[in-house]
Amino acid sequence: MPLTYSAEVAKARTSGAAIVALESTIITHGMPYPQNLEVARQVEDDIRAAGAVPATIAVMDGTLHIGLDPEQLTALAQSKGVAKLSRADMAVCIATGGTGATTVAATMIAADLAGIAVFATGGIGGVHKGAEDSFDVSADLMELAQTPVTVVAAGAKAILDVPKTLEVLETQGVPVIAVGQDSFPAFWSATSPLPAPLRMDDAAQIARAHRMRGAMGLPGGQLIANPIPPADEIPAAVLAPVIAQAQADADAHGIAGKGVTPYLLQRIFELTEGRSLTANIALVRNNARLAADIARELTALPV
Incomplete structure (x- = not known):
């Protein structure tokens, strides 16, 4: 290859x-x-x-x-x-x-x-709103269920149906671990009304959990839900009507399939006058730093 x-x-x-x-x-x-x-x-x-x-x-x-x-x-x-x-x-x-x-x-x-073993990203894909009709579910969820990589993200992208995304991850046996809080982070927002399935407070714990899954022969990876720093977030109450407007615009224009996510992100960028992109950059950098800490902890553990 x-x-x-x-x-x-x-x-x-x-x-x-x-x-x-x-x-x-x-x-x-x-x-x-x-x-x-x-x-x-x-x-x-x-x-x-x-x-x-x-x-x-x-x-x-x-x-x-x-x-x-x-x-x-x-x-x-x-x-x-x-x-x-x-x-x-x-x-x-x-x-x-x-x-x-x-x-x-x-x-x-x-x-x-x-x-x-460790990968840093912004937010994972998941179950799109209206998936009960469109069956639009990201391949990211099935990948987490079968490929043994710890993925550090700021939760699932907030444009998704996050409760359904968490349900699919649970069904697939994927550990969803919030870092330092009991609330599942909501991408551009640090918290959401949804409880995190699991919580860990430092990189060493996360590294040990990764290694333990391998030792037990369990397939798949871990989703590490790392909240955006509070100083960089856009509160969920501010974002909710913006996301709703972007979704309505996508529906009106018949956007579907792989085109949905880029369209919604661009529309939200326009509606927030660029704040969504500034927050996105901050959360990606925050995730990169945590991923580096986890990777360093993993190198110190026996295989």
Whole structure:
């Protein structure tokens, strides 16, 4: 299989250093150039500052890259028409020599292939509102049930049907662990009315839980729900009518399938006058720092 490691990641693998996987759809589908490149570099630097090595994952010209060098990161940030890869289309993209950015599910697959146990993202996909009619459920949930990677996110994206998302995760046996609070975080908002299924208060506990699942032979990973710092959040009461308006607009325009999430995020960005993107950047950076701590704790534990 055409897989390659950046020099920085290859060195970390040889030395046994902590590594944190990063997705690439936030670069290609999350924000415009050059802001996307600036944020990608900042998140990588946050991980380095916390004592780990970042591995941004993407498929470029049919090769699965585990870690991108600065030139590759710049090229990806400027690329147009990049495919958005999940479990279903990742192998096809590689086999046909394509270029694609990895979603949560695809990044988990790549991280597991590379022996990387921890992955930082913004928010996972989940059950979309109206899924009882559309059956629109993200592949991220099934990936968490089968691929042994600990995923650090600020909960599920707030545009989703979060109660149903939590129900599916419970049915699939995925540990959903809130960090330092009993409320399940709501992406741009630090808290929600939903109780967190599980709670842990530090990276060492989370690392031990990851290792214990492996020792017990349990499939799948962990979802670590890390709340956005209070200073950076948008209160849920402010967001609720905004999300409702964005959803109504999507319905009116007949947006469906893979187009739903990018449309809603863009519409919410417009309706909040950019506050949603500022919060999104803050929560991704916060998740990267925690993921680095977990990865470092894992390197200190026996396999």
